[in-house]
Amino acid sequence: MSHKILLLPGDGIGPEIVAEARRVLDVLCECHGLRCELEEAPIGGAGYDAAGQPLPAATLDLARAADAVLLGAVGGPRYDALPREVRPERGLLAIRAELGLFGNLRPAILFPQLAAASALRPEVVSGLDLLIVRELTGGIYFGEPRGVRTLPDGQRQGFDTELYSESEIVRITRLACRAAEQRQRRLCSVDKANVLESSGLWREVVEGVVEQEFPHIELSHMYVDNAAMQLVRAPKQFDVIVTGNLFGDILSDCAAQLTGSIGMLPSASLDEQGKGLYEPVHGSAPDIAGQDRANPLATILSVAMMLRYSLGAGELAERVEAAVAGVLADGLRTADLQGGTRRVGTREMGEAVAERLRAG
Structure with a gap:
């Protein structure tokens, strides 16, 4: 073929x-x-x-x-x-x-020959091999309504809308689970469910997909602020991370700095x-x-x-x-x-x- x-x-x-x-x-x-x-x-x-x-x-x-x-x-x-x-x-x-x-x-993979070039100590990042699965067509980058408006007091106000439907969450979770099946079968879902309604739905749907379709995948959850901290504290704890558009944009760039050069990603x-x-x-x-x-x-x-x-x-x-x-x-x-x-x-x-x- x-x-x-x-x-x-x-x-x-x-x-x-x-x-x-x-x-x-x-x-x-x-x-x-x-x-x-x-x-x-x-x-x-x-x-x-x-x-x-x-x-x-x-x-x-x-x-x-x-x-x-x-x-x-x-x-x-x-x-x-x-x-x-x-x-x-x-x-x-x-x-x-x-x-x-x-x-x-x-993927964020650190080749052994480049361990000394990472922003972190070699013992923290040696052997790093993680994968971030980011939802790419939904979330706050595409949500409506959005724009800039003038309030009654004359101030201008910018606004964007974070939206995720069940079907969008289901398909990105399935993709992440299939990727995890080819690796260590561990999936960490990153959200902000303690303050965002969209993240609350995200967590609920992710749990349902894994429980019903991928029960052999080990699922964990992490708030995005903690995930950012853990990426620079102990990045090798992660196998596959699945997250929304905004969080994925930020975390994947953070992970990029662990590998020695963005020219390797x-x-x-x-x-x-x-x-x-x-x-x-x-x-x-x-x-x-x-x-x-x-x-x-x-x-x-x-x-x-x-x-x-x-x-x-x-x-x-x-x-x-x-x-x-x-x-x-x-x-x-x-x-x-x-x-x-x-x-x-x-x-x-x-x-x-x-x-x-x-x-x-």
């Missing part, structure tokens, strides 16, 4: 890091039996340059027809003066909405059928674009997530992850990574991973 994969390089360092991910996919096809058809299309600022929209209609059509989408990054200062509705970031929000990508998976955004958009967590880094300085490993690890979650090729995902660990063990480091024995650029790092895959 041949898979259709759409590559969206985007802006800034996006084309450089996606080129290295493509190199890895080519080796998997040449040496390890992966069959795929690769296409490229513009998004973000590149989409605006090509078609006057951050998500051109032709790009969306290709994304709908693909089995998986790999994105580099969007945005850059040259687009800051554009009207808000056509800025590059709108392309990313639009493709998530159009493809129904409700579940965001962000992949992510997946999935629909209900398991089709996904995969991208590194870092942004477009326009200040280093075109300088062969960007770390491609988060994008390459996003390829591993794509193989595992959308293409049903878990063994190939493990090969990619092992190749990344291997180049780090060899002492190769891009500019964002501490330690090592040899500083390399974007292309050389990608070539090193590809060579390890080619060798076995």
Whole structure:
């Protein structure tokens, strides 16, 4: 079976890091039996340059027809003066909405070779391997009503609405439980049920789904403020965390700082059928674009997530992850990574991973 994969390089360092991910996919096809058809299309600022929209209609059509989408990054200062509705970031929000990508998976894995680069002591983070499952299309970011109004006393007041329906909570809980089944079967649901009605419903529905459909999953609950503290106090206590859009946004960035560099963090955004958009967590880094300085490993690890979650090729995902660990063990480091024995650029790092895959 041949898979259709759409590559969206985007802006800034996006084309450089996606080129290295493509190199890895080519080796998997040449040496390890992966069959795929690769296409490229513009998004973000590149989409605006090509078609006057951050998500051109032709790009969306290709994304709908693909089995998986790999994105580099969007945005850059040259687009800051554009009207808000056509800025590059709108392309990313639009493709998530159009493809129904409700579940965001962000692993935080500390490779042993990078333990000294973490913000925490090595003994606290060594062996860290946790996964945050964030609900991506609901909550306060999308709730209505929202806006700014003038009160009778003349003051302006901003307001947003936190909303979650039972069906939204059910589907993100199922996704998190399925992920936990592939790991240590432990799930921590994070909310603020002591003060928020939406969190009260969240906790009730999560408990019901786990009890009825996943009784073999060990479920715990934690308030979000405590969860943030525990992530920096004892992060290895977590296996899978499931939470809403706002809390997930904050906690996943907090977890990112435990791994030594944001340049090591992949992510997946999935629909209900398991089709996904995969991208590194870092942004477009326009200040280093075109300088062969960007770390491609988060994008390459996003390829591993794509193989595992959308293409049903878990063994190939493990090969990619092992190749990344291997180049780090060899002492190769891009500019964002501490330690090592040899500083390399974007292309050389990608070539090193590809060579390890080619060798076995």
